[in-house]
Amino acid sequence: MQHNDLLIRFWGVRGSFPVPGPETVRYGGNTSCIEIRNKKHILILDAGTGIIPLGEKVLRENILVNGDKLPITVLLSHTHHDHIQGLPFFKPAYSDSYAMYVFGPSLLGRDIETSLIHSMEPEYCPVKLKDLSAEKIIRNFQPDEKLVIRNSIYHPQLFKQETDVDDIGHSDMVITSLKSSAHPTDGVYVYKIKANEKTIVYSTDIEGIPGGDVEIIEFAKDADVLIHDAQYLAEEYSCPQYSKAGYGHSTLEMACEVAAKAGVKQLILYHHDPSHNDQIMDNIEQQAKRLFPNVSAGKEGMEIWL
Numbered sequence: 001m002q003h004n005d006l007l008i009r010f011w012g013v014r015g016s017f018p019v020p021g022p023e024t025v026r027y028g029g030n031t032s033c034i035e036i037r038n039k040k041h042i043l044i045l046d047a048g049t050g051i052i053p054l055g056e057k058v059l060r061e062n063i064l065v066n067g068d069k070l071p072i073t074v075l076l077s078h079t080h081h082d083h084i085q086g087l088p089f090f091k092p093a094y095s096d097s098y099a100m101y102v103f104g105p106s107l108l109g110r111d112i113e114t115s116l117i118h119s120m121e122p123e124y125c126p127v128k129l130k131d132l133s134a135e136k137i138i139r140n141f142q143p144d145e146k147l148v149i150r151n152s153i154y155h156p157q158l159f160k161q162e163t164d165v166d167d168i169g170h171s172d173m174v175i176t177s178l179k180s181s182a183h184p185t186d187g188v189y190v191y192k193i194k195a196n197e198k199t200i201v202y203s204t205d206i207e208g209i210p211g212g213d214v215e216i217i218e219f220a221k222d223a224d225v226l227i228h229d230a231q232y233l234a235e236e237y238s239c240p241q242y243s244k245a246g247y248g249h250s251t252l253e254m255a256c257e258v259a260a261k262a263g264v265k266q267l268i269l270y271h272h273d274p275s276h277n278d279q280i281m282d283n284i285e286q287q288a289k290r291l292f293p294n295v296s297a298g299k300e301g302m303e304i305w306l
């Protein structure tokens with residue numbers, strides 16, 4: 001890995017619930033999780049079951065930072081099960097070699113930390129959030145804030161958007177968010193990660209609208225990589241008997257429309273429906289290529305270098 005390399009690695013691309021088995025070996029069955037690496041810092045987008053093998057890899061790598069704790073930042077889009085269910089099984093969270101930062105939205109009037117504590121109460125989970133023994137900092141990420149993850153000082157810092165942080169280096173990450181209401185019940189956060197003069201937009205669990213969601217189009221303008229929800233086929237979305245409209249997810253057409261109107265360089269379809277096996281996923285990718293040429297369906301193990 002070169003000094004300036006920015007790596008996106010997909011660990012879970014599935015929506016709703018995990019689907020392991022022979023029908024999903026190529027695209028993978030784990031739920032939402034993406035790793036973004038800039039030098040040594042580890043940024044993780046969502047903590048679906050894909051975070052479990054990622055945790056194993058982090059431990060195997062055994063990166064040491066001059067005896068300091070290695071910071072890992074987990075950024076949550078929202079707290080539906082498929083975005084947090086891997087967290088209690090993320091092994092670095094039990095090691096005092098790591099400092100774990102968790103940032104996410106306050107939804108339904110609850111702080112992100114309160115939501116995570118609730119999700120791990122004894123009725124649902126054998127370990128409590130406080131049993132995760134790594135040093136933990138859990139904070140709401142407000143829409144008027146930006147998160148700076150430095151390549152040199154390592155530990156992430158939150159600033160007000162308007163704050164002029166003038167010593168940001170070329171390879172430091174700067175992350176901003178957009179709260180979208182296009183997902184039940186209190187919306188979802190879309191994130192924009194800038195580093196190395198490149199821009200990645202993570203837009204999962206978003207339901208498109210005819211003509212494209214102008215908020216998302218504006219937010220994703222000219223991004224190098226847009227990772228966008230594309231859970232449904234058009235016929236599933238508009239099926240009269242079992243319509244998926246209102247479930248908070250997009251069709252591949254909606255994702256392609258946003259990508260085209262935002263002028264992004266590359267689109268990755270994401271949050272695949274659990275009923276879509278490898279063959280259906282191949283067809284979805286082919287269909288999408290007719291609408292937006294530089295598109296791929298996200299796959300576990302897929303890497304993008306920027």
Ligand SMILES: [Zn+2]
Nearest residue numbers: 015016082205
């Ligand atoms: Zn989801």
Ligand SMILES: [Zn+2]
Nearest residue numbers: 078080183205
């Ligand atoms: Zn959701």
